[in-house]
Amino acid sequence: MLVRLNNIFGKIFFIIFISGIGNLAYSGENNVEFIKNDWSFKGVFGTFDRASLQRGYQVYQEVCSGCHSAQYLSYRNLSEEGGPEFTLEEAKAIAAQFEITDGPNEDGEMFTRGGRLSDKFVSPFSNVKAATASNGGAYPPDMSVLVKARKGGADYIYSLLMGYEDAPAGYDLEDGVYYNKYMPGHKIKMAEPISDGAVEYADGTETTKAQMARDVTTFLVWAADPHLEARHKMGFKVFFYLIILLTLVYLSKQKVWSRFGSEVEEKEEAFDKFERTVTEYEGEDPKTFK
Amino acid sequence: MSKKTQPKRRDFLFTATYTIGAVGLATAIWPLVDQMNPDSSVKALSTTEVDVSSIERGKTITVLWRGKPIFIRRRTKQEIDEATSVDLSSLKDPEKDSDRAKNPEWLVMVGVCTHLGCVPLGNKGEYKAWFCPCHGSHYDTSGRIRKGPAPKNLEIPKYEFVDSNTIKIG
Amino acid sequence: MSEEKYIPNSKLAEWFDSRLPLLSLSHHLRSYPTPKNLNYWWTFGGILTFCLITQIVTGVILAMHYVAHTDLAFQSIEHIMRDVNYGWLMRYVHSNGASMFFLAVYIHIFRGLYFGSYKAPREMIWITGLIIYLLMMATAFMGYVLPWGQMSFWGATVITNLFSAIPFIGDSVTGWLWGGFSVDNPTLNRFYSLHYFLPFLIFGLVVLHIWSLHVPGNNNPVGIEVKKNSNETMPFHPYMVMKDLFALLTFLLIFFGFVFFLPDFLGHPDNYIPADPLVTPEHIVPEWYLLPFYAILRAIPSKLGGVIFMFASIFVLAVLPWLDTSKVRSATFRPIYRKFFWVLVVMVILLGYLGAKPPEGVYLILARIATTYYFIHFLILLPLLGRYEKTDPLPMSISDPVLDKPGALDKFKEMAGKYEGENVSTFK
Numbered sequence: 053m054l055v056r057l058n059n060i061f062g063k064i065f066f067i068i069f070i071s072g073i074g075n076l077a078y079s080g081e082n083n084v085e086f087i088k089n090d091w092s093f094k095g096v097f098g099t100f101d102r103a104s105l106q107r108g109y110q111v112y113q114e115v116c117s118g119c120h121s122a123q124y125l126s127y128r129n130l131s132e133e134g135g136p137e138f139t140l141e142e143a144k145a146i147a148a149q150f151e152i153t154d155g156p157n158e159d160g161e162m163f164t165r166g167g168r169l170s171d172k173f174v175s176p177f178s179n180v181k182a183a184t185a186s187n188g189g190a191y192p193p194d195m196s197v198l199v200k201a202r203k204g205g206a207d208y209i210y211s212l213l214m215g216y217e218d219a220p221a222g223y224d225l226e227d228g229v230y231y232n233k234y235m236p237g238h239k240i241k242m243a244e245p246i247s248d249g250a251v252e253y254a255d256g257t258e259t260t261k262a263q264m265a266r267d268v269t270t271f272l273v274w275a276a277d278p279h280l281e282a283r284h285k286m287g288f289k290v291f292f293y294l295i296i297l298l299t300l301v302y303l304s305k306q307k308v309w310s311r312f313g314s315e316v317e318e319k320e321e322a323f324d325k326f327e328r329t330v331t332e333y334e335g336e337d338p339k340t341f342k
Numbered sequence: 343m344s345k346k347t348q349p350k351r352r353d354f355l356f357t358a359t360y361t362i363g364a365v366g367l368a369t370a371i372w373p374l375v376d377q378m379n380p381d382s383s384v385k386a387l388s389t390t391e392v393d394v395s396s397i398e399r400g401k402t403i404t405v406l407w408r409g410k411p412i413f414i415r416r417r418t419k420q421e422i423d424e425a426t427s428v429d430l431s432s433l434k435d436p437e438k439d440s441d442r443a444k445n446p447e448w449l450v451m452v453g454v455c456t457h458l459g460c461v462p463l464g465n466k467g468e469y470k471a472w473f474c475p476c477h478g479s480h481y482d483t484s485g486r487i488r489k490g491p492a493p494k495n496l497e498i499p500k501y502e503f504v505d506s507n508t509i510k511i512g
Numbered sequence: 513m514s515e516e517k518y519i520p521n522s523k524l525a526e527w528f529d530s531r532l533p534l535l536s537l538s539h540h541l542r543s544y545p546t547p548k549n550l551n552y553w554w555t556f557g558g559i560l561t562f563c564l565i566t567q568i569v570t571g572v573i574l575a576m577h578y579v580a581h582t583d584l585a586f587q588s589i590e591h592i593m594r595d596v597n598y599g600w601l602m603r604y605v606h607s608n609g610a611s612m613f614f615l616a617v618y619i620h621i622f623r624g625l626y627f628g629s630y631k632a633p634r635e636m637i638w639i640t641g642l643i644i645y646l647l648m649m650a651t652a653f654m655g656y657v658l659p660w661g662q663m664s665f666w667g668a669t670v671i672t673n674l675f676s677a678i679p680f681i682g683d684s685v686t687g688w689l690w691g692g693f694s695v696d697n698p699t700l701n702r703f704y705s706l707h708y709f710l711p712f713l714i715f716g717l718v719v720l721h722i723w724s725l726h727v728p729g730n731n732n733p734v735g736i737e738v739k740k741n742s743n744e745t746m747p748f749h750p751y752m753v754m755k756d757l758f759a760l761l762t763f764l765l766i767f768f769g770f771v772f773f774l775p776d777f778l779g780h781p782d783n784y785i786p787a788d789p790l791v792t793p794e795h796i797v798p799e800w801y802l803l804p805f806y807a808i809l810r811a812i813p814s815k816l817g818g819v820i821f822m823f824a825s826i827f828v829l830a831v832l833p834w835l836d837t838s839k840v841r842s843a844t845f846r847p848i849y850r851k852f853f854w855v856l857v858v859m860v861i862l863l864g865y866l867g868a869k870p871p872e873g874v875y876l877i878l879a880r881i882a883t884t885y886y887f888i889h890f891l892i893l894l895p896l897l898g899r900y901e902k903t904d905p906l907p908m909s910i911s912d913p914v915l916d917k918p919g920a921l922d923k924f925k926e927m928a929g930k931y932e933g934e935n936v937s938t939f940k
Contacts, residue, residue, distance in 0.1 A: 096773055124587070124590040124594065126383070126386065128382075128386050129594070132382070158403065168391075169386060170383070170386035170387050193785070196590065197590070197784045198784075200776055200781060200784040201781050201782070201784035201785045202781055203781050205781075236794075276784075278594060279593075279594075279600045283600065283601075283604075283772055283775070284772065284773070286601070286772060287768065287771070287772025287773055288772075290768050290772060291765070291768065291769075291772075293362075293366055293369075294761060294764060294765055294768070295765075296362060297359075297362050297363060297366060297761060298758070298761045298762065298765070300355070300358060300359040300362055301359060301363075301754070301757055301758050301761055302758055303355055303359075304355055304356055304359045304754060305754035305755055305757070305758050307355060307356075308750050308751060308754050309751060309754070309755075312548070312746055312751060373597070373598035373601055373602070374569065374573060374602075376597045376598055377573055377576070377577075377596055377597050377598050377599060377602060378576065379597055381577075381591075381595040381596045381597055381599070382594075382595045382597075383591065383595040384595075
């Protein structure tokens, strides 16, 4: 079936290339390896830890949302399947806490009202320029798809949150710039956002920095990929089905192809018989035929 | 190898393959069809809440619900009396006013003419209620068709008062 | 096995077919004589047809929800991913489908290179194929712009800026492409329109591609023409249909592996950052399937030179049937060509790797070496090999692949000896 790879260089190079790609995903720009975590959502059968998602939402809300928007999330997402799965009432209550600008009303004016499930997450700033100006000229990126927008994904986000360190000796840091081991270029304008006890968890889990980093990362992974669980479930079913169908098609194909030899043999036999019949008469005077 | 031997076993393989294949195809087609159904952001807007506290008696506001206009009118006593004293047998589409407006002070209707879909004009027409200029349908103070080609009364959507100032529609 | 004429099996069939011969066409496609010795490298044509249809179906569906405006494009795709029923599935099938389309097309092209499928009388299949490939690249390039991420915007900027290298008219052409002074909303809109349109052009060309194939018939691994009315061919249905189906399902395992478990692996994280004309990403890279051309483009020190060489790399393929002068078709019997073929494969993969690296230092040197080899391969090596290569002896027919196989020569002698010196009229 396969054409022989008779060029040995081709084989070696191919192997190096393939393993090279794999490596690229797991290290940062500076080739610093990220902190490893056994995320529940990783892997073919990955799912989200609901409690972690709920805690992560709390961390986002109380810590991050002061500067970072999540404009593609809707409050109703908090109660939908595959996410933190707050109850409908809890999600409504969360939404109601926020002031949404709506309008214009009958007088042509904009007004504010309490948030509803159908509303998108409220942004801390009205536009990108306002956000940038309020944060020392660095735009706090929107977090809706942040995990997908960074090489290393969840591992990168987690490592960054845990990666604040004292700068090495002689490192020049301006005011408002901090040293982070995992930030490409090592300089980040965000001060360390979480530290032990920054938030008090509703479910009473201990709020170490690592715990909060884990939870908010999990939340952000869901925020970027809310259908992850449905995707994995469907993928599993699709593969299961394909393997079955593949087997059946393969067996059918073998059966169909086995017929070819036999058909041909039949035809060859018939042709041989015809040939024999013809040659019997070769060289004889047709006038003597009976 | 004769074609006639063991037809049953060979047929079963092919039948099984076709069947499993067809099931897969049907399952694969469903998402292609379902993606055109209302998406979750549209479904989330299937209800709307309206603050009616600023509507005076005898005034109507129009709000948008599911892309359609909704007339919310706070009726005057005279309008209510007119609506409740109509002889039902004279109506093209007989309906009691109390079935249409549970709280008679408030009339909530879909502002789409039941003839061909134009938006009727308020405070117009022979019944001093609604008149559709497209083909001349006249509706009364209960939104019932009285004259003209429209076959049915203006539709009453599902709604409820969540509190004394707010109506939730849908 | 010969191709018999279609006989309508009902009056209705006869009435219809005599006016619009679709039933005859269907009969032809089913009974089309295909060489019996085709290997699995021949299944990629069917796979490619599946890919084209998949892209069109998912594309038309996505177009129902996507908005081609710079303010709304990125958001509309998030809307598709989050709110539209199965929107995430449509999007991921479409984006990974593009990668799979190109994976299949590269295997398909290299199959052609190895087995000499481009040689006479099949030049038109090769040329229509190249036009399809060009249209695929244009379509994919424009499609990638639509999400309006950082890579969308900056990739579009880099590639459209290339046209300014054209002498005299370059800036006008670029401004014409942009519809403005830079990549912006007009550009996005027209790319959307063209991205929707080109696949139907591709479809038409695929019809021509298959038609021009059916005239001479398929090539085969041995590279020797088969006798059409013999046991060397088999009707396309059911034999090749079943084989193609099996190959397609295997291909789907890889395709869906990406869609369901690694949906963003082949993409670039920067494209999840909304486009910002004021911030250039550190490394602007196209999607993987365009990397080899990107490497060639950046290997040449001059802007215009890079553009010329990039287009030349495809043009050189177009004249390949005339560059390769060998009388032997298949690499199976061309031991030296075979080795250079694999060198070419390695060089192209190397170019792909280098396309993702910054064009400096050792990367640049390697890119120049690989580019040089690429052109030498087609322009110098192949014409020379055609003249000087000592090819292996060809078999008599596809059923006897190797004359050196034990017993093959004896069999041949036996066949020949039967008739040697005898009077034809005395045959028994």
